[in-house]
Amino acid sequence: MSVDSTPRAPERKRALSTYEVYLHTEQLFTLQKPEGERLHPDELTFQVVHQTIELWWKMTQQQLDTATNRLRGGQTEEAAWALRRAVSAQSVVAQATRQLEFVSPKDFLSFRGILGNGSGADSPGFRAILRQAPPLWEAFAAALERETISLLDLYQHPWEHATLYQCAEALVDFDELFHLFRAQHLKLAERNLGLGAIGTGGTPMPQLERTLRDLLFPLLWTVRDELLAAVQEQTGATTQSGH
Numbered sequence: 259m260s261v262d263s264t265p266r267a268p269e270r271k272r273a274l275s276t277y278e279v280y281l282h283t284e285q286l287f288t289l290q291k292p293e294g295e296r297l298h299p300d301e302l303t304f305q306v307v308h309q310t311i312e313l314w315w316k317m318t319q320q321q322l323d324t325a326t327n328r329l330r331g332g333q334t335e336e337a338a339w340a341l342r343r344a345v346s347a348q349s350v351v352a353q354a355t356r357q358l359e360f361v362s363p364k365d366f367l368s369f370r371g372i373l374g375n376g377s378g379a380d381s382p383g384f385r386a387i388l389r390q391a392p393p394l395w396e397a398f399a400a401a402l403e404r405e406t407i408s409l410l411d412l413y414q415h416p417w418e419h420a421t422l423y424q425c426a427e428a429l430v431d432f433d434e435l436f437h438l439f440r441a442q443h444l445k446l447a448e449r450n451l452g453l454g455a456i457g458t459g460g461t462p463m464p465q466l467e468r469t470l471r472d473l474l475f476p477l478l479w480t481v482r483d484e485l486l487a488a489v490q491e492q493t494g495a496t497t498q499s500g501h
C-alpha cells in the first residue's frame with residue numbers, strides 16, 4: 259500500500275457561476291437551519307414557506323407603493339397595472355401556505371417550542387401591507403375627487419370611468435385575497451393547534467378568528483350596500499330577497 263506523503267494543497271473552492279453570484283444562492287441557502295440542527299426535517303418546509311411568503315409580500319409592497327404613487331400622479335392606468343400585479347402575487351402566497359398543510363400536527367408540535375414567543379403577527383410583510391392600505395385608499399379617493407365623482411357614481415356608471423373602475427375592483431380583489439389568506443391561515447393554525455390554543459405570540463384562537471372581520475378598504479364593500487339600497491329605492495322594493 260502506498261501512502262502519499264505530499265502535503266495536500268488546501269481544497270480550492272470552486273468559482274461561483276454568474277447565476278450563483280447574481281442571485282446570492284450561497285447566502286440564500288444559509289438562511290435555513292442546517293440539516294443537523296433541525297429538530298424535525300419539516301423545519302425546512304416551515305422556514306422556506308415563511309421566507310417565501312415574506313419575499314412575495316416584499317414584492318407586493320413595491321407594487322402597492324407604485325399604485326399609490328401613480329394614483330397620486332394621475333396615472334391611473336399604471337396604477338391599475340401595479341394593482342393587478344399585487345393581486346396576482348397573492349396566489350403564490352396562497353400556494354406556499356398550503357405546503358404547510360403537509361406537516362402533521364404532531365410533527366409541528368415537535369419543533370413549535372423553538373419558536374419561543376416568535377409570532378407571524380410580527381411578520382414585517384404583513385404589517386407593511388396593513389400600513390400601506392390607508393395611504394393607498396387616500397390616493398384612490400383623491401383620484402375620484404379629481405374626477406368629481408363619488409364612489410357610488412363610479413359603481414353606477416363603471417365604464418364612464420373605466421380605468422378608475424378597474425383600480426377599484428383590483429383593490430377589492432386585493433382585499434378579498436388578503437382576507438382569504440387570513441382565513442386559510444386560521445384553518446392552518448387550527449389544523450395544527452386545535453380550536454382553543456393560545457398562539458406563541460399570546461393571541462387566543464378565537465381572537466385570531468375575529469381578524470376575519472377586518473377589511474383593508476371597507477368603503478369598497480359598503481358601496482355595495484349603497485348600490486343595493488339605490489336599486490331598491492328605484493324599484494320600490496321594501497323586502498329583502500335572498501339574492
Ligand code: HEM
Binds near residue numbers: 355378381466
Ligand atoms: C403551522 C403553521 C402556523 C401556525 C400554527 C400559526 C399560528 C398562528 C397563531 C396562533 C397566530 C396568532 C398570533 C400568535 O399568538 O402567535 C398567528 C398569527 C399570524 N400568523 Fe401564523 N401560523 C402558522 C403559519 C403562518 C404562516 C405560513 C404565515 C405567513 C407568513 C403566518 C403569518 C401570520 C400572520 C400574518 C399572523 C397575524 C394574523 C392577523 O393578525 O390576522 N403564519 N399564527
